[in-house]
Amino acid sequence: MFQEPNYRENLSLMLSEVLHDIGVNERIVMRRRRQFMLIENMANIECRLTDLNTTYYFLGSQSEGTTTIGLHSDLDILSCSHDFNIIQDWSEWEHDVNMKFNYLMIQDENTTPGYCFLQLLKDDEPLPATVIPNEHHISDSRGRILFKSTGIYDFLQGAHQQHGPSIAEQNPGFYDLDKLIAIPFKSWPQSASGWLERQGIGSWPTQEMRRYATSTGCFVVPTGSKVSEYPGLEWRISTSLAERCFILNLNITQIRCYVLLKMILKSFLNSQDEINISSFMCKTVLFHCIENTESGIWKDNNLFTCLTYCLLELHNCVQNDCCSHFIVTENNLMAGKFTAETKHELSKNICELIQNDRQWLLSIDIDDLGHRLQVKLNRVPHGVYYFPSSLEIYEHVLMIGNINIAKVISEEHKYVLNHLHNKNIRTINQSVGKLMTFSDNGNRLEHAAFKLLAPFLFTTYGSILASSSIGENNQVSPQALVWLSAGLNSDISSSRLKLASVFYSTGDMEKAELILRHTEQQYNSYPVLPFCCCNIWFPAVSAEFKRLCNEQSEDCIKHIIALCVRFIQEEINCVPHELQYEMFRSTQDDMIHRDNNEGFWMDWAVVDSLPLLYFLQYKIYRHLQRHQDQQQALSKLTRTIETGENLRHRETALNILGQCMEQENRPQVALKCYMLSLQQRAKNNAASIHICKLLSGFMNSQ
Template sequence: MAGRCDEAIDSLTFYNYLCEKIGSEEVVKIRRETFLIHDIGQSDNFISSGSKAEGLNLSGSDTDVMIVDSDMQAYESETDVVIDFKVTPFIMNTDDTQPCFTQLYAPIDIQNYTLEASESLLNMSQQNHLGYLLSNEKYKLFKMSNFGAANNSKIHGPCISDGDDEYDCAYCLKCDTWISQAKPWVSRPRTEWPSPELISKIISCGVLFVPVGNKGSTNENFEWRISFSVAEKYLIFSFSHTQLLCYAMLKILLKEIIEKHEDLKGLLCSYFLKTLLFWISEETDPYVWRPEKLIPCFKACLQRLLYCTRYSILSHYFIPDNNLFFLRFDTYKKEKLTTILMNLYRQGISCFEFSDTLHDYQIQPFEINELFIRDNNIFLQQLMPTFCILRKLSYFRRVARFWRLMHDFLHHSRTSLSSGLFAIQFSFASRIVPEVTQYPKNSGNKYHYVRYKHDLSYLMIGLHSDAVSGLLMLASFFYVKKNYLSSLTVIAYTLNKCTAKNIYPGLLNDSKLDSIKQHVIKLVKKEKLHTILKSLTMYSFRLKHNSSIVPKELQQDVQNGDTVFHPLPYSHFLNFLCHYLPST
């Protein structure tokens, strides 16, 4: 009995420690809501995925995005096709593919289905007896050409990655129905997880197809992997915090301990760990996943991973016929990995002594404040990076998302937290409106007055997106309109707000975070989350060609695309223009 009591105490202590290092339940909730709000502001076809969207922000994780191709629609059979003359239908063919993979072909009589069948479709396809077989390689190359050569993009598996390896984007096709291969998952025996309501929600989302084939297949370039990313996201969201922390511990174990062995890098991946958690969660009582059971839960996960490695078997969660570990390991690597996992299992949580993230753990009490935000370490180190990532990602797709954000703000913002997060995104989106609005080619004072008021109103809303960049856009607008006094007033106010306490995403590091902790402690005692985010952050901003806020002195610089400016040097440059050029 004493042993069980000690284990429960150690589990609770380690649970509280992980909440500080990885994120409390409230922090995870905010991360997820932030990504969801960002997705809503983009489009129905934009899906944030991967660990960050799931609520984790671990070292080394990139940002994953899935974009559903709105010009193509996948179906399981030709009888399911819904005729839409603007969308090209593609039919699944699994006759010669392994489980979890399919070929996609457009019918030979494609012109009967769509008016959009084009030369680009033919260039991405190879004709056979079924129709036009879609090549995953040519599809990615076509999308990468639209992605932009300026990004130094490259193909990475099913994804297109930016040159800095900060995010992966997977363009994909969607089937709105739940496919036959995965139907046994719906009704197979299980304990209590996932619930019938969650299963119903998942199957209503259909499945995705990502452009990558089964490695080694003779038709690899014409195969597409069936993806359940949306379903997996819902499943992760249904995890208790203890389950999520176990998942995070396994990821840290893989990246910071196992993969320190160079010859084992890439042998396992986060997707395998996620699949492992799904199987264990389905087979166990949800009551088991409690904070006081954290250590035995983690060891049970590690024990299952050891078993799967030893016997080279890890079934795909939705389509078990696909063994993810089939021919995965050679004899040497299997024996080495098995030995390492056995040693880690014997050590328990002491194994994290050798990890970069959790090496400073000691058996001592950790208390999580009732209001998570009062812990400046959690706020700075766990939440700020998420908002910095998303702000950079927002430039990835500059779509007209203003009215969509307005609609969702009014209909879905039910809590003060979501209202605040929506407000930040809404303010940021409003700054784009003057740049994308197409004005009629009219003349006259009345027309110019209407345009002036229109642009000014949206720029005023945009002031609330961060501490200074919205102000600089407004100052630039006044300068272009030759309202130099107003521009100088805004510039002066902006420069007063540019302090050492601002966080600039490009310089976000531990030393910077440490230097402003006391300032944050004062803020959290009296301000709401979105107010703190606005007052702390200082983002660069982009000027678009033909925008109403580009000074004529810079029009040559932004003529061939968007140009990024840091607020501080731009403030001084604009200040110079206002003082000297009007008199020349």
């Protein structure tokens, strides 16, 4: 099978080079994985801080590094709820006041292989429940109270597009999300016990990988089999964490083979309207092939032969209508997936791919793979086709990853602030205590995630303490200064601006001015990207920003990202009065036009970093009677609002500019600012308050 002519070896090497150039290489794969593992850890830190009984896992091609720009892969997020206890043996039943329900996993003659029913148990003793608790449960013909797999999504709020067991969410410019709800169970599924003893030719997976797989546990996800008589009651058994372990232990040739299989699916076997063969089936085929071959064949100079072997295995699966799940082998992934006509068409197409050797590779448009390969094989001279250089691709991929890290930092900070809103100091202290446990415990990735997220929370905590002490005696307590100082290196500007605002609020203009001057110098020293998750769109990015993302680690975002500055109402004494109006922007009518899940930030004062910097300079220089500097700051504020293409809270910037114009005795310009602000956001906008105040003042003067 593996004794092929030399051209196959040459083709394999050229194909490996092309995949290296488009980002399927050790460096980019490892950087992608690290970026998403940091995001996963930050999301789970936020869950712990906000008492959310959930663990998130970021799965799939993006987090595995098994994708390219042209494949447009989704990001799969598994949301694992710990509010349920699923058992396979009565000894696993738990009496826990914090647990909502105990369920017994049932696999019998009525369940499809690889799927199960969940039977509700009593909460006070290990016996079957006899009373239906709500509409999400049903009694079957045997009197068992079963949990509907369709019921769990009723707990989700918001409008989402559902397909399969997941929830799809569009994020223009970012990765589209597939959010999958799952319930964990601790013990290894009995239906997968045979896999633990199975040993293939390649001695893969290793015993260490098997031990890890069994120790991480499994999930059930709310979806039934296509061939089930009870699809609304079935739950699929998922071994996602074990599969992630396998993927993370593949060598680069195996990863490249998997990427090529996905390109083949997209180019030749699936249509846009119908997915007959999923990437998960290809992953499973790859696992079976690795298990049943010698490990030495998976090398760059043998890539094309390995790919052919995988296609032959896929063809056998289609011919036999059977692709066995790698771990739960009784689960046929192709059961009920396609008709006899589709099967014939798929079989014919795969045969043509195998028989036509390299010709079909040259016709793959994804990531210009075919054109790149033609150039490598000297089929066409350089310059005939234009495609991005490998450097451009690496910069783009790593830039996207860093912006996603910034997006998640901004999101998790926002959710923690929402949790702290309306809480007393004691509760806030407890949250900070939880946060500090991450500095002492956990693995290196958890530490790295903590270092990215924690400074923003340190600054908020310090600002809350400062607001309390300013309210009491117009001074900043030493404890508040300690926390504010600990958060200074969160990003290029936002935490420094909060500290400057604190000093401004106590009348310490010299210290505030010094911080602002230093912040402006830092801001001008780097290709800074303003960013905020309150209003999501993909930002315009400079070439220098991309270069730094490629050359430096994720820590560089502390120097090249400027997140918006957020003040919750517990920080009100640290907020200039011109910004305090933003905390009261919403009328009762406006509230109707707010997203209940995401619009809570509208009860805060939120402003982009650069407009706040120039606004504070304007106010401080006015107080210090440095009129030339004051006017220069006002000009910078105006220019930033007019030309800053990445401002996320332009309406707020216009509102503070309007108030500056009022203080300059330019009411007509102020009114124009407020009207422009309303064009940016017609509802939930403090501009309405400012217009009323301005017109009232004008009427009174008359």
